[in-house]
Amino acid sequence: MSLQAETKKPLEQKSKFKMPDAYVLLFFVALLCAIATYFVPAGEFKRVTKGLITTTIPGSYHSVAQSPVGFVSFFTAIEQGMAAAAPIIFLILFTGGAIAILEKTGAINGLIYHVINKFRHRQLLFVCIVAALFSVLGTTGIIVNSVIGFIPIGLIVARSLKWDAVVGAAIIYLGAYAGFNATILSPSPLGISQKIAELPMFSGIGLRVAIYVCFLLATILYIYWYIKRLKRTDKGSVLGNDWFPSKALLLDEDASEESVSWTFRHKLILAVTALSLVGFLAGAFWLKWSDAEMTGMFIFIALAAGIIGGLRANDIASTFLAGCQQLVYGALIVGMARCVSVILEQGKLLDTIVNALAHLLQGQSPIFGAIGMYISSAALHFLISSGTGESVIFIPILAPLADLMHITRQVAVEAVMLGEGVVNCINPTSGVLMGVLAASGIPYVKWVRFMAPLAFIWFVIGLVFLIVGVGIHWGPH
Template sequence: MEKGAVKKSRRFVMPDAFIIIFSIVTLAAIATHFIPAGSYERETVDEITKVVPGSYEKIASNPANLLDLFSAIPKGMVESANIIFLIFIIGGIVYIIESTGAITSGIHTLIQKTSGRYMLLIATVSGIFGILASMGIAANAVIAFIPIGIALARSLKLDAIVGVATVYLGYYSGMIAGIFDPTILGLAQTIAELPLFSGMLLRVFLFLALITITIIYTNLYAKKVKNNPEKSFMGSKLFGNLPNDTKVEDRNLIITGRQKLILLTFLLFIVTFIYGAFNHDWGISELSGIFLMMGVVIAFIARISPNEFISQFIAGAKSIVYGALVVGLARAVIVILNEGAILDTIVYYALGPLESTSIYVGAQLLYVFNLLFNILVTSGTGQAAIIMPLMVPIVDLLGITRQTGALILMLGDGFTNIITPTSGVLMAVLAVGGINWVKWVRFVFPLLLMWMIVGSIAITIAIFIGYGPF
């Protein structure tokens, strides 16, 4: 008995996401002691801030001490405050909406109309979000749709991972291809002096490949969970600590007129945000405001008293405290790198040697660099502003078309966003979905490898065909 107990205590236990991310913060702090500080000059042209090629110079080092390491965490919380409070607000408002039964009843009606064919539903929902994202709808908007994916998965008796994957991975399949993306693609092509949205055909085929693989992968996992819930990466709690995790059959699932009005209100507010994101540069703060306004209107429709509204809001916000705090901790990595002034140095020493490589090797190395750099700078526009001005002369020297260079940046920026803990959007999505980051990585990593292979093939094709402006 005692020996067995000893053996059990020595078994490897996967560290919590907080421990893993803090370890990354610690490594970043240690790196500031060994990587020299340096900086590129920046210039602003047509309201776009770009790095000036050839302007790198070493500056006074500022290695992180023990206090810097721990103070980076509250600083990260402050810098991520807009996302953290967005998570709390979405959690609270969604709890209120779920209390009306509108989402569950609406999803159940959809399931009935499709005769319960969950694979068709997953494919349809993923495809719709993929198409929307390929047109450049703001990435932050995907957070707002996660509750729909969760409700769909819950009604289909699957798990939270299926719900998040259906919406988020479908969305990112389109986001990565960026067929008509005016932000990341637009900035990359502007810096590379390419016509806006040029080279569309290859990106269309890329999107079709990514969304097909994603739908098949998600459906295979959903089938496994459907047949045996014990095989879910979520463990015994299929929806984590999310509230309202009751059995679907215990509820009245006949959608009422009031519930239809609630769903219509939800849709109208989300459409309003999307319009504002396109036309008025609305971001996370406005999305938080939209959700608060939506919650008040829905509470009025559902006849929820003010005191009950507050009580339900707090209960919903409580359920996702873990995920909200992870966002701030992850931001601490960027705080350390910026205060240590080693980010530009990493770029300088990584990109310099690529000028002497061959066309095919150089392209793939640029791709790998962008994949890794995206873990440090998850903002697509930020990565384009830093990397693209430096990539343009390199691809010119290697004989790679600038259109291929823009494609490399898009692929490098997009893929690792689905696992990197420094991505505020990913961590917000997981928080709203009630999924632990470690469990998510276990699920999504094989798909990431497949996506990366597709990206490598696309870059090879681009070089082979001399991927040009049109």
């Protein structure tokens, strides 16, 4: 055999490796957690309910009988995860249905070629405006889970401006989560965490504003750097040559501006859509609307657009269902991610993990203690993807521990907020992240390639501010 043949064979074998599908990865994560329920000691904290908030009692951890997740329970946990994530799953599906009808009417094509074109030479300004707007909505808690519904808008803009799907999703999703991860006025989880730690609601806002500004600036600059990278080389995208993997937004690449109609009917459809989105934002702010109302809003948009666009009732139904079908893969993965928490809860391992993390922090210096809280919160968030869920379990343990370590409770709360924040956008058990990837068609592994450097930048920013908080005894206490 020639040397060329010998060297060619290993290369061919190597090229056959394929990254596991996201469902496969999550399945094995869930399986490992289920196996752990047989060997890791089970335990629980005692809990107390005050009003609508149930919190753990520090020092009350005790062992309980092992609660292993059996063969049948493991598979039913997947169904339970799907049921628990149902609001987000339906939001994703109905978003796809509404977008399909908007495309069918021709309104989206008209918008692309006759409105968004003016931003071609002012891309940095566009990124700044959109990211800043969504960051304000994120830091106040108005847009969190429902950011998924706005992703198709980002994809439409990205295709028009010759960006890839990553940029389209990032401007909206990372804009919102740069604000939410460095939250200033979000009632949940920040407000709840401060209440549990017996701090004045939204106290310490000065330093939090500085953290928020740094998170937002870092995000905008990172996205713009990536856009410049796309312009420098055809292979600058983490998506390779397939810049828009999602089949939900297949627009006509060969259409010219002159060939695309832009009628009064199109303008009316988009006006109704825009007013509906504004109405949801108002409802979220004043009436505390959430996923259910946004899902209903997309049903309304689909019906209104179809009627105004002159579609028959059967056409509206079939187009809506076809749009939903395009996002089934990504929608169901949200429930798959949620089943990991279901398994840990059934196996009574969450409190065991929290108790172990608290013991690791005891006896540390104030700075190392704050850093330990920060890292522990980030690690725990991979198991408890809900920020509020993590707070009601972890804050009651960390608050008295912070007193013993001469760390202010304000620092302890911020360590939890930032810890869960810096991993939010790479966490495979996050239903929101999986929903965003479902709506945009971006594979999880490729998203992590894009997101990991920014997550590290966020981590460093958080680390610096926590050290500052310890140094200035950030209070009030």
